[in-house]
Amino acid sequence: MDYPKVREDVDKRLDALRERQKKVEQEVGQLESEQSRLKAEYARLHAEQAKIKRELIALDQIIDGLNLATSDMPTDFEPTGFTDKIRKILSETYTPLVPTQIRDALLQMGVTGSSPKNLLISVHTVLERIGEELQTTQTPEGKTAYKAKPDSWLSMAALLRGEAKIVGSLSERKIVPLRELMAPVPPKTK
DSSP: OOHHHHHHHHHHHHHHHHHHHHHHHHHHHHHHHHHHHHHHHHHHHHHHHHHHHHHHHHHHHHHHHHHHHTSOOOSOOOOTTHHHHHHHHHHTOSSOBOHHHHHHHHHHTTOOOSSHHHHHHHHHHHHHHTGGGEEEEEOTTSOEEEEEOTTHHHHHHHHHTTSEEEESOGGGOEEEEHHHHHSOOOOOOO
């Protein structure tokens, strides 16, 4: 074996690899610099995209408001039975619903408004009006979610079916099942 020749080949290969290593390190440095620049540009564009989206939504709402203000549409958007439909939705769920979910459930039931946004406004109006009948919770996003109190819908349903009666003074009214009103009074014991 020709050791000097092998040594010369190894030295050439070492020199070539060291030179390539320097070039690779330079290219990696350039790419890292470019990557940092691209990340910053991405963040800037993403923020601008979010800002544009918010502005587009706001402008859509302004246009809807202007259309409503200049239309002949009556301001009472609630169709007959609208409140009862919301009560029914809230009483049939185990999970509290946010107003947009209630609106979507109404749309699935065939309830329509002049627009989904106006229907949502009507949902909010009803929720304010029947607030005492509802349990409220906060979602992780900070939105208020609603659900019927366990007994309020059942009491209302019993009243509507004629199975209950409103009793008490004006300030202390309550719904009492008829079976309780008609139950025999137990004899007093001495």
